[in-house]
Amino acid sequence: MEVNKSKKIIEIQDVVKIFGGLKALDRVSISVEESEIFGIVGPNGAGKTTLFNIISGVLKPTSGKIFFNGKDVSGQPPYKMAQMGIGRTFQVVRPFSFMSVFENIMAAYGVRFYHNITKSFSKWKKEEYVKDVMLILLKTELFEYKERRADTLPLGVQRKLEIARALALNPKVLLLDESFSGLSFSEIDELKKLVFNINNEGVSIVVIEHNMPVVMDLCKTVAVLNYGKKLVQGSPKEVVSNPDVIEAYIGKKQYAQS
Amino acid sequence: MSAYLITILITIGIYIILALSLNIIVGYAGQISLGHAAFWAIGAYSFAILSVKYSLPFIEASVCAILITTLIGVILGLPSLRVSEDFLAITTIGINFIVQAVFNNINYFGGAMGIGNIPFPQIKGKMFSSAQFMALTYLFVFLTIVISYTFRRSWAGLASFAVKADEIASNVSGIDPKRFKIIAFAIGSALAGLAGILYASFMGFISANDFSFPVSVTILAMVMVGGENTITGPIFGAFLLVLLPEIFRPIHNYRMLLYGLLLVVMMRFQPSGFFGEKGIVWKLIRVKKS
Numbered sequence: 001m002e003v004n005k006s007k008k009i010i011e012i013q014d015v016v017k018i019f020g021g022l023k024a025l026d027r028v029s030i031s032v033e034e035s036e037i038f039g040i041v042g043p044n045g046a047g048k049t050t051l052f053n054i055i056s057g058v059l060k061p062t063s064g065k066i067f068f069n070g071k072d073v074s075g076q077p078p079y080k081m082a083q084m085g086i087g088r089t090f091q092v093v094r095p096f097s098f099m100s101v102f103e104n105i106m107a108a109y110g111v112r113f114y115h116n117i118t119k120s121f122s123k124w125k126k127e128e129y130v131k132d133v134m135l136i137l138l139k140t141e142l143f144e145y146k147e148r149r150a151d152t153l154p155l156g157v158q159r160k161l162e163i164a165r166a167l168a169l170n171p172k173v174l175l176l177d178e179s180f181s182g183l184s185f186s187e188i189d190e191l192k193k194l195v196f197n198i199n200n201e202g203v204s205i206v207v208i209e210h211n212m213p214v215v216m217d218l219c220k221t222v223a224v225l226n227y228g229k230k231l232v233q234g235s236p237k238e239v240v241s242n243p244d245v246i247e248a249y250i251g252k253k254q255y256a257q258s
Numbered sequence: 259m260s261a262y263l264i265t266i267l268i269t270i271g272i273y274i275i276l277a278l279s280l281n282i283i284v285g286y287a288g289q290i291s292l293g294h295a296a297f298w299a300i301g302a303y304s305f306a307i308l309s310v311k312y313s314l315p316f317i318e319a320s321v322c323a324i325l326i327t328t329l330i331g332v333i334l335g336l337p338s339l340r341v342s343e344d345f346l347a348i349t350t351i352g353i354n355f356i357v358q359a360v361f362n363n364i365n366y367f368g369g370a371m372g373i374g375n376i377p378f379p380q381i382k383g384k385m386f387s388s389a390q391f392m393a394l395t396y397l398f399v400f401l402t403i404v405i406s407y408t409f410r411r412s413w414a415g416l417a418s419f420a421v422k423a424d425e426i427a428s429n430v431s432g433i434d435p436k437r438f439k440i441i442a443f444a445i446g447s448a449l450a451g452l453a454g455i456l457y458a459s460f461m462g463f464i465s466a467n468d469f470s471f472p473v474s475v476t477i478l479a480m481v482m483v484g485g486e487n488t489i490t491g492p493i494f495g496a497f498l499l500v501l502l503p504e505i506f507r508p509i510h511n512y513r514m515l516l517y518g519l520l521l522v523v524m525m526r527f528q529p530s531g532f533f534g535e536k537g538i539v540w541k542l543i544r545v546k547k548s
Binding site for chain 1: 408409411412413414415416417419420423424426427428429430431432433434435437441535
């Protein structure tokens with residue numbers, strides 16, 4: 001049995017993921033403490049999204065282990081991860097396109113019933129469930145869009161919808177995959193506020209983000225990935241001044257030779 | 259009522275059940291199936307064999323036939339867990355041909371001669387009249403509508419819609435896509451089995467050619483023309499596509515041509531069907547109201 005000293009909500013141990021001949025992740029170990037906001041940064045193709053796919057069960061690791069709340073969950077399917085309390089969003093949004101915003105969130109809220117065959121066949125539109133979903137709609141400021149078809153919404157709203165859908169799982173961890181990219185400044189500020197609010201309710205959050213000011217604001221700890229390997233981990237300030245990180249992003253210092 | 263009218267109405271009733279059952283698989287769960295006639299055939303053949311060869315009474319034979327169809331439906335639905343869209347369409351076409359070939363070539367199932375003398379249902383030793391049979395058919399139609407409606411409004415229905423919209427997103431939202439695809443296939447094939455029982459019992463004679471691939475296409479066309487993912491749509495589609503060939507009877511030689519033309523025009527101008535979300539029917543109603 002794994003003993004849990006400091007409260008680690010997610011612990012990734014020596015995870016390797018190989019696609020054909022490509023090592024997308026090479027013995028990556030990361031641990032996320034309870035109720036912190038953890039950042040993952042790195043150049044394109046560093047393996048950040050692959051890491052999320054492994055934590056959320058979309059991909060199985062080639063080797064290595066993932067612990068959630070001290071329990072080994074390596075190789076579990078996504079819906080089991082969701083039932084346990086891992087919610088995620090996608091870099092390229094994936095709302096349930098032909099369903100309304102309300103139904104999108106309700107579909108995830110149903111995680112409480114799907115494992116039970118009798119409950120699966122009971123009616124979903126009940127006051128108590130609707131009330132809960134309305135609270136999520138209000139919290140994520142999606143209330144005005146609740147009857148809109150998900151695929152008719154602007155990107156910023158779809159991003160929020162994905163967060164709302166993940167929140168309906170009542171998650172312990174929320175994985176945000178570049179939720180801030182492509183948004184306007186005001187949308188970024190709004191979303192930042194939302195992320196802090198969610199975090200204040202005790203939900204641990206892992207963000208993949210390219211926007212460094214956002215990372216600096218949000219995260220207590222940041223890990224840098226490059227070519228599938230973890231370069232460094234530390235506070236955002238430490239990380240951005242680390243020479244290895246600078247090299248990964250902009251290359252090595254070279255002196256002209258005479 | 260004339261015998262002709264009753265026959266037409268019973269035929270429509272059977273096709274409504276078929277279209278609504280396929281709608282659960284295609285419209286609700288998004289699993290394209292071009293082999294629905296196979297499940298219809300399995301229901302019809304199990305009922306025929308149980309009642310002709312083993313002389314089971316109507317109700318017992320029906321219950322067993324539905325159970326058999328559901329079981330086989332689930333087994334044949336398993337490929338849908340591995341393949342999707344175009345590949346699933348081809349797989350289900352294959353299933354249709356295989357099932358037809360099995361019934362056509364194995365003597366136990368009557369071979370090319372089919373199975374005859376399938377009994378009409380009875381009450382207290384007295385045979386049903388055609389009008390009573392029609393009432394029975396529409397009782398089952400009503401039951402199918404109730405099941406479709408209940409499924410739509412259940413968590414399982416919502417989960418199926420999510421799987422249809424995006425399988426990966428549904429999976430990370432706590433929905434096991436395999437589970438809900440299997441549920442859709444089970445309900446869909448059980449209802450197709452029910453239609454098979456009615457057909458076998460009504461016709462009294464069945465042969466494998468009654469359940470060929472073009473029949474599957476017709477059932478799918480009913481769902482698409484009426485409007486998939488609705489309940490009124492497939493019902494309307496069944497009415498339309500059973501009645502059209504009857505109406506076009508005087509121009510017999512051209513009726514398949516007209517039929518094909520209708521499908522092409524539908525796909526071009528009404529891709530979500532008459533009763534679909536952007537269907538013409540709702541548009542007309544909205545115009546009238548305002």
